[in-house]
Ligand SMILES: C[S@@+](CC[C@H](N)C(=O)[O-])C[C@H]1O[C@@H](n2cnc3c(N)ncnc32)[C@H](O)[C@@H]1O
């Protein structure tokens with residue numbers, strides 16, 4: 001069952017500066033302040049209460065790097081206390097035993113760790129180093145009762161390691177999702193790393209690897225994977241991505257839109273990639289009380305009229 005989700009960008013600050021970060025590269029998203037986090041914990045609490053009443057069921061917390069907000073675990077705990085499910089997107093660099101204990105106490109359901117650096121990997125030594133460092137906390141998170149999903153960014157550099165990473169991640173007790181590295185044509189690294197430069201044979205090779213992995217794995221024996229547990233969904237998604245890049249396919253509809261996003265400046269948007277569309281601001285009680293109807297009013301997004309390459313990373 002898919003719970004009705006909302007997304008909160010807790011901060012736009014980040015401890016990394018990934019060359020591909022679409023928060024910096026997507027013209028529709030470059031509007032955010034980094035000096036301070038505009039949304040107080042109290043205001044977010046009010047928001048969560050209203051969202052629960054309006055039928056939302058699951059909060060996805062992201063950034064920037066959400067864990068840079070010192071009260072991030074407690075904010076998650078406020079959502080949990082209202083009966084909402086919770087998931088946290090992170091680059092995975094800021095975990096400590098103390099942070100994990102606070103997240104577990106807050107009742108966090110899931111963590112999703114992005115392997116951002118792997119998109120730029122140059123050789124096996126680097127791969128081993130980065131993979132080990134970024135999956136270092138998976139066991140501790142699982143032991144604390146938090147489900148873990150890993151996000152693997154496919155690029156010309158990382159594609160060789162996709163199948164291997166998938167197996168290793170599953171051995172750690174986590175599921176893995178993939179998403180292509182989006183880079184605009186004029187950004188350094190486009191020629192050598194962007195998914196948009198991969199050849200048809202590259203995509204077909206990845207598909208063959210994934211098909212073989214799915215065929216030889218008994219996924220029913222792993223039903224306790226809480227996050228990214230459905231390999232057939234992964235296969236379907238990879239086929240769709242290949243078709244977009246190789247044949248210029250477009251989706252008939254956008255399964256993610258309209259969706260409620262609260263950006264780090266407190267504005268409501270109906271899509272992760274359409275920050276030009278604004279449905280209100282968290283400071284206004286009236287906006288908060290009406291947010292679902294304003295977001296749902298963007299029904300035209302469902303027909304995917306504005307589908308762009310950036311959208312692939314959120315598309316399911
Ligand atoms: C903006 S990040 C914020 C959360 C956290 N800092 C992280 O990196 O997971 C949200 C997601 O967007 C992904 N992302 C950012 N830029 C991207 C790009 N150009 N192509 C593909 N995925 C991208 C990240 O890998 C991550 O999974």
Ligand code: SF4
Pocket residue numbers: 014015016017018020021022023063064065091116
């Ligand atoms: S860690 Fe996430 S938010 Fe930070 S720069 Fe990288 S992709 Fe962007």
